[in-house]
Amino acid sequence: KYVRPMQHWEHYLSNWVSFVIVPIFAFFNAGVSLGGFGVADLTHPVVLGVALGLILGKQIGIFGAMFGMIKLGIVPMPAEANWKFIYGTSIVCGIGFTMSIFVSVLAFDPGHAQEMAKGGVLIGSIISAIIGYAYLRIVGAKRKECHIGVYHNC
Known part of the structure; x- marks a missing residue:
């Protein structure tokens, strides 16, 4: 099957654009400034709360x-999910x-609290990504083992 050069590049770059370029653009476009953010700010109530x-x-x-x-029967369990x-x-x-970030800008007046909220968003998002990735890798690995018959009581 013939694939036009632009289709090839579109396919090749789609993951890079979705998972690298767009998040970098969103980060810099959100106006997050980490210039005044220090280690002591990690325990700031706004940072912790967000x-x-x-x-x-x-x-x-x-x-x-x-x-x-x-459980109430409003929606079914998604297929192939647990x-x-x-x-x-x-x-x-x-x-x-x-x-x-948008909600933080609306919730806090410009200044220190708003910057702390943005820092909290960044920290919370990074920690959620790391924990979620690790958890789903472990669960996914166990599921693969179940499908190839390593586990008998999956």
């Missing part, structure tokens, strides 16, 4: 909503960078 809201709040809210809707994958998805949902 970061924990992304890390824990998203998990509790999204997993709780899914659990309730599935509770471990739904929970992993709720962890990854803590990567709420763009909209969280």
Whole structure:
């Protein structure tokens, strides 16, 4: 099958654009300034509140909503999914960078608190990404082993 050169490049670059270029653009376009952000600011109440809201709040809210809707019969359990994958998805949902920055700008007046909120968004998103990735890698590896018959009680 003949593929035009532009289609080849579009296919080749799509992951780079989606997962590298667009997030970098969003980060720099969001106006996050880490110039005055130091290690001591990690315990600032706004930083902790925003970061924990992304890390824990998203998990509790999204997993709780899914659990309730599935158990009440409002929505079916997604095909090929289980509770471990739904929970992993709720962890990854803590990567709420763009909209969280927008809400922080609306919630806090320009100044120190707004910059602390942006720092909290960045920290919470990074921690959610790391935890979610690790969790889903572990769960996914166990699922692959189940499919090839290594585990008998999956």
